[in-house]
Amino acid sequence: MSASTRPVLPEAFAAAIKELSVPMLHLKVLEIRRSIAHLQYSNVQLKPFAEGTQTALGATTITEAAATGDATTGDPEPDQDCIEAIRENEAVLVRLGERLALIRAEVEERGMSWADFESENANGQDLGAEEPEAEVSGSTNGERPGDSQTQRDMHPAWTDGTFQIGSIRNGIVRMEPPASIARDVARISGGRLNDDELRRALEDTISNEGGDGNGEGGGGGMYL
Incomplete structure (x- = not known):
């Protein structure tokens, strides 16, 4: 301070x-x-x-x-x-x-x-969390097979808001809700990675979605 x-x-x-x-x-x-x-x-x-x-x-x-x-x-x-x-x-x-x-x-x-x-x-409820995703192929209410098991196995920090992920797009900051992070982790890991591996995999995914590293392509935003 x-x-x-x-x-x-x-x-x-x-x-x-x-x-x-x-x-x-x-x-x-x-x-x-x-x-x-x-x-x-x-x-x-x-x-x-x-x-x-x-x-x-x-x-x-x-x-x-x-x-x-x-x-x-x-x-x-x-x-x-x-x-x-x-x-x-x-x-x-x-x-x-x-x-x-x-x-x-x-x-x-x-x-x-x-x-x-x-x-x-x-x-671990967050009043700012978004509504669950609509039903998609191979999933119900936005949950994919193995999601619940992965969330039980992962560290609570991924779902209670301790670890936060967001992006800046066109000057607007958008933070990902814990539920969305948990789904991304489950999708990446399939429930087979430990916490460190989950973190690295999620960071790689964010990097890929964020563009080519030169501020072009991808979502046109910068991840936090």
Whole structure:
């Protein structure tokens, strides 16, 4: 966070959400939970570097050096940048938790049940998701054979909105809904690839659909 940027105070946030409709409150909850998931994942990735048990570019870790008896490899030093990044992430996580608590208070003050918001998060529903595709050859309601099994096998991040894919066409940003991403993954993989292979395959497909790399052909857009 830059020195000129200040987080919204809890009092201001509580006042602002009073003007939001119920659907907008649902979207705000999903947005906050998505941010929390991103930050928690980031901290998990940064932790080995912050603790000095791993160094960048695949350098030898303390454990590996001890196992091989490599006297020329010194103990990796804790990365101060990673330590600071984790500290900042944790501060943001606290603020996001406070915002969820404020939204819950607002929801219950309106006489609604917070359980509805909890169940929505557990089911991975997204109010911004598009309607299922119409029936096509070899599929029903846009689902192809093997789609459901692939979605069960893939990492939840592909379907809960953590991983997002979109494109810029004629200056308009269009984000793909989680359901569409899951279908693309199922089509690419046939349910036989692991998460990393699914990601690479999906990226290759996006690259091919995006054109020839020179901004021509394909859909005429740039993928995000």
